Amino acid sequence: MVRVMCSGRIDLAHILRAFAKGADGVFIGGCRLGECNYLTHGNYHALNLVLLCKKIFEHIGLNPRRLQIAFMSGGEGNLFAAEADDFSKTIKELGFIGQADRIGPSQLEAVLADVGRLVPFITIEKHAKLTARLKDAADWENHFSLAEIKQLFDQVASYVIDPAKCQACMICARSCPVEAIEGGKGLIHVIAQDRCIRCGTCLNACPPRFGAVTRIDGGPVPPPLPVDKRTIVRKGGQEGKKSTSTERALP
């Protein structure tokens, strides 16, 4: 049992971690919908998260029933016990994770790790749906569709810097929250794709007059510029690829 002050605090990464660690099921308990102890109604967020995660499970071939959410007040211990019993029964029926789902342990780990890496991206892309308040239970099932999840994974955004346009100004590098942009003054910037969380901050940060960052949805990412070709020589220098930028002063 992991205590959080509000079920809305629960992150997709927490759920994935539990399954990656070998948990056979994850149960989330929240307050009754519409009866938030705070003003924020975070239990709706938790519900959305569960609905999303269930679809992701379907997408990757795990049984979505391994994840369960139930709503109850602090005074409804009996309801909690009943829900917990019910869930235990479900999980016992489903059997061990992986085995029952016919996914090998290493494959399971790999697939969960893949999804795990996309958590920030999913959080951004699905922000509106993850923070919606679904008051009608009839809307739950179709809040997220399988096709939508497939598209989400097929069309994962990547951000790349066009070496021909980069002015090596450091603005994007300084704005990157995870310091995934390599380069320095006079060195063409390159996004380290393995560290990038796909938040798109660099795209917004790159001054429009340069427009060096582009977003690629789902396509292959061009290989990074070799390190020895990143140096910019200014004022008449012809080395490297930066001939267009030489006249402009850097900010």
Added chain:
Amino acid sequence: MEYPDQYNQDISTNKAVHIYFAQAIPLITYIDESCLYLKEKKCRICESMCKNEAIDLHQISRKMELKVAAVILSPGYDVFDPKVRDEYGYGRLQNVVTGMDYERLLCATGPYEGRILRASDKRHPHNIAWIQCVGSRRDSEGDNDYCSAVCCTYAQKQVILTKDHNSGAACTIFHNDVRSYGKGFEAYYQRVQEFPDVRFVRSYASIAGEDPETRNVIIRYATESQGVKEESFDMVVLSVGLNPPADHKALAKTFGIEINRHGFCQIDSANPMVTTRPGIFVSGAFQGPMDIPESVFTASAAGSQCGELLNYRRGKLTTDRIYPPERDCAADEPRIGVFVCHCGSNISRVVDVPDTVASIRSLPHVVHVQDQLFSCATNSMKAIVDTVKEKALNRVVIAACSPRTLEPLFRDTLREAGINKYYLDMANIREHCSWCHVREKEAATAKARDIIRMSVARSIDLEALQEFDLPVNKAALVVGGGLAGMTCALSIAEQGHDVHLLERESELGGTAKRLHSTLDGRDVQADLTKLIRRVYSHPAIHVYTDAVITEATGYVGNFVTRLTSEKGVTAIEHGAVVIAIGAEEYRPVEYLYGEDERVLTNLELGERIAREDDTVSRARSVMMIQCVGCRNEDRGYCSRVCCSHSIKNALKLKEINPDMDVAVAFRDMRTYGFNETYYREASRKGVRFIRWTPADPPGVERARAGDGRPVLQVALTDSVLGKRLAFDADLLVLAAAVIPPESAQEIASLFKVPLGPDGFFQEGHVKLRPVEFAASGVFLCGLAHYPKLIPEAVNQAYGAAGRVLALLSNDIVTVSGAVCEVHERTCTGCGACAAVCSYGAIEFRKAKQGQKAVVNPVICKGDGLCNAVCPTGAIVLKHFTDRQILSQIDALIPESTAAK
């Protein structure tokens, strides 16, 4: 030697030397009157066994003299003893128990450790009956004629707990009206009805005897369809009512106060905390039978009235607590101490504590593990303090109960030990483990190990957090100038604080303006006029009428509220706010209301009676319909006041014309407490009561009576005759629901407090914090909380004043350190966090690298939604960080078992 254990209702035994009960305060053993030495001057074994020589068998009671300025009487109540009447069979039939006995049987610390067993054969009963109103609502000798106010709901609670223990148990409740009049009680009643094998039977039931073979109890009761019937039950619970305290006469004599004819305190219904002697106040059930929330707010209310008397001495006897300086252990290796609590036997009779202790020793960073009988006992807490100092611990894990109750206490223990209080983690191995796995000892022990291991893992990542000290503005704002708002404002002002009182309308008074008398005959208008005069003449109260709040900002101790009023535009700075915006009367759309002027509401009838309207005095017959607009699909709750309101009006009508034919069409008469006696009086005076059910509601149409006069004809099915009857009424009075005020939503969002499912304001805790909100600095009283009678509104208004004073009498207020914080470097300024923070705690500031989120820690309530929506993890809920949560998850499934 063992003697009947009084705490367990004499069902089990205990020794003469014992602890009263597991959570008793102080938690020390004492010797009761069953001691052999005290009785026969024998034994004295304990005296010689005690190493500390702490036993003194020669103690005698001492007289003490205390000089005080005020006294609060809160002696509570006694439980009705069914032995006074043989017919209840209590004491004579083994399987007849009282509600109190049953309460102990249900409890984990009870005589059978939470197993419900019957006395005759120590077997689980499967078919249990409750008989309501035992000792209450009865005229007979030895019984009480009032309603005990709490039994309907406590019996329902026992049904739910019984179903919890044994979902197959059949539960039958014999009642005469289910009085679910409290906040949330009607919904609770609905819930109980939905359980399978739960029956509510409306009938007086009597104990007919027992089956000599099985010792089953036979109940005789009347049914509508089958006449008198006998049925056998494995066990019968008598829902015993509330008696005045047994020594009420002596108490009254000692304090020189008067008691009423029931033996409870004689109170002034305009101020129910006041006794007949100035300076002596009363709180709790000695006022009359009441539930926990009422009891809690009368306590704080009586406190507030003492505060009014004693304000000039406030703080004179207080001493500041001095804590040792806090050791900075941020850079130190974690050194964890784990204390595993037996909780008497609450934990240890299920969880193998020694085994658990042994398993924890080998966990990383754990340098100390010990078990304790009660970790919350004074000596145990001292042991924790000493061990932290001795072994230089910098993390403490208490494996005991839910953090909900005792976390503040243990945090304080850490401060005493000189380390930051956020280095504490509580592993709940009681509610989450021993209590719910009573019959699975091994699995429970394994689970306890898991819980503690997770807690230890989390504790490694805990950080020292700073709390914030804020100055407190000494003024209060009271929103709503009705009876509750004015009463509350006066009590606060009497204790030396400026109060700004806001009224939306152009004069003070609220709903009370439309009420003319109370059931016990007080002149509401005279009281109200006096109250308004006192408010206007009080130098510290500033009244704003025609007030509209335009903006409310700030936080506990430091609010700023802007408004327009007859005084123009004002900005008020205040430290606390009380929401007392009242409620409204439902405008019926049913029963020809609004279409025929002979159909009116209870409030309208009261007004017509007051102005001696002809339509009332000339009426030959008046019909009243209860539960109009509530206890239905639109509004599930019970409006609480309408039954008493109708009785009051019915009695008034009988006063005007004793021959007037007055009938009340009701579902359950909910004249709880002493109001029951007026219900009886109405009945005696010839007011007729006819019951209807939602499946078969009354029908109303315009018609002519036998004598040709135009009347409203009300059709009702008589449940006894099973026939539809028609009543001719000159006036039809609707007991219209009390509904939340129209402005509730607006005021709620201005002050950032929640509304409950019924649309009334949602207090911090239904039972224990009935005048506060989860948001600190905001308080609640009056009808905005839930419908209530005038004395109850006054109780709550003083109660809110008491809590406001508890805040305003401090110069500083401390707010939690478990709030959110932004790491500027990783914030991308995307705004996702601010979008989900309904408290408005997050703002954006221009920084070197663009817009960055900044949390105002004082406004932040620590729910952590922002943390979950932040794509970069820049905003972090301290004390519940990703790292702390993931460490817990990782610790649950150790690597070795993960690869299965």
